[in-house]
Amino acid sequence: MQSASLDSYDPVRTINSGQVFLWQRQLDSWYGIYGQHIVKISGTRGIHKVNSYPKSDSIQSRIFRLDDDVRTIFAELEGDPLIKRLLTKYQGLRLMRQEPEQCLFSFVCASNTNIPMIRRMLFNLARRFGSRMALDGLEFYSFPSADTISKARISDLLACGLGYRVKAIKAVAESIVTGALDFRTLTKMSYHDAKRQLTQIYGVGNKIADCVLLFSLDKLEAFPVDVWIARALVKNYQWLFESKLSDKLTPHQYDDITDRARQHFGRYAGYAQQYLYYHMRHQAGANW
DNA sequence: GTACAGGCAGTAT
DNA sequence: ATACTGCCTGTA
Numbered sequence: 001m002q003s004a005s006l007d008s009y010d011p012v013r014t015i016n017s018g019q020v021f022l023w024q025r026q027l028d029s030w031y032g033i034y035g036q037h038i039v040k041i042s043g044t045r046g047i048h049k050v051n052s053y054p055k056s057d058s059i060q061s062r063i064f065r066l067d068d069d070v071r072t073i074f075a076e077l078e079g080d081p082l083i084k085r086l087l088t089k090y091q092g093l094r095l096m097r098q099e100p101e102q103c104l105f106s107f108v109c110a111s112n113t114n115i116p117m118i119r120r121m122l123f124n125l126a127r128r129f130g131s132r133m134a135l136d137g138l139e140f141y142s143f144p145s146a147d148t149i150s151k152a153r154i155s156d157l158l159a160c161g162l163g164y165r166v167k168a169i170k171a172v173a174e175s176i177v178t179g180a181l182d183f184r185t186l187t188k189m190s191y192h193d194a195k196r197q198l199t200q201i202y203g204v205g206n207k208i209a210d211c212v213l214l215f216s217l218d219k220l221e222a223f224p225v226d227v228w229i230a231r232a233l234v235k236n237y238q239w240l241f242e243s244k245l246s247d248k249l250t251p252h253q254y255d256d257i258t259d260r261a262r263q264h265f266g267r268y269a270g271y272a273q274q275y276l277y278y279h280m281r282h283q284a285g286a287n288w
Numbered sequence: 289g290t291a292c293a294g295g296c297a298g299t300a301t
Numbered sequence: 302a303t304a305c306t307g308c309c310t311g312t313a
Binding site: 112113114116117120121158161162163164165166250251252 | 302303304307308309310311312
């Protein structure tokens with residue numbers, strides 16, 4: 001019973017994992033913005049139906065990574081006692097596969113702020129620069145394209161509450177528009193090569209690059225270390241690290257930590273990160 | 289007022 | 302290499 005349902009998935013738990021920002025609860029359903037699509041999760045009692053508008057048959061499998069062989073993945077991660085416990089405790093939690101452009105813009109906005117603020121910035125961006133869509137009598141806005149953002153006025157971006165991130169947002173939009181950054185190519189590259197490309201962009205450092213690699217470019221070995229993960233490691237994995245860990249990281253410490261985490265958790269370290277992150281937030285009583 | 293929040297680049301040692 | 306600093310903005 002327990003192992004049989006370990007490969008189940010719970011879309012609502014997954015969208016509340018804190019790694020995707022443009023979701024909202026309305027009329028007993030959840031609505032998310034996925035590039036040009038609205039994704040709707042309806043249903044109750046843990047039995048959910050996922051639809052997308054415009055309609056797409058493959059989008060559910062795509063965004064919830066139902067193509068991943070989680071039995072194999074989880075079997076590898078069970079070697080770690082804490083992760084083994086969390087896999088059962090948070091059954092149904094998956095990683096999500098986000099739309100790369102939206103993902104990169106989102107995590108650039110995420111630097112040095114909190115989730116309510118990130119959501120505000122992204123909803124503002126969508127409302128101002130996205131296309132209006134209607135569903136169930138509700139109003140939604142698609143996520144704006146890099147082209148649109150590259151042409152946007154600085155003052156309009158500032159009005160979205162982006163603050164000093166505008167410079168980075170512009171740099172990201174530019175590199176996409178000029179083709180200097182190409183997600184298809186990055187997906188085919190190795191983790192390290194793709195990361196090197198991403199971090200060339202102004203405003204994209206280690207952490208943001210790892211988030212984009214894991215959440216949108218299928219690099220499951222990526223192990224983003226934000227303050228929450230750092231705290232989880234300090235608390236539960238101090239033994240993994242020679243020098244003492246603190247939850248403030250210099251760039252060199254960041255590399256050291258992700259490398260060791262990857263060594264310890266293996267090629268699916270990103271899944272371990274997802275469960276650790278969810279666990280920390282859950283324990284902190286987060287409900288944003 | 290002021291500390292702080294899911295990093296980053298710039299500058300000085 | 303490593304440490305220190307400022308940064309938009311909103312909230313507690």
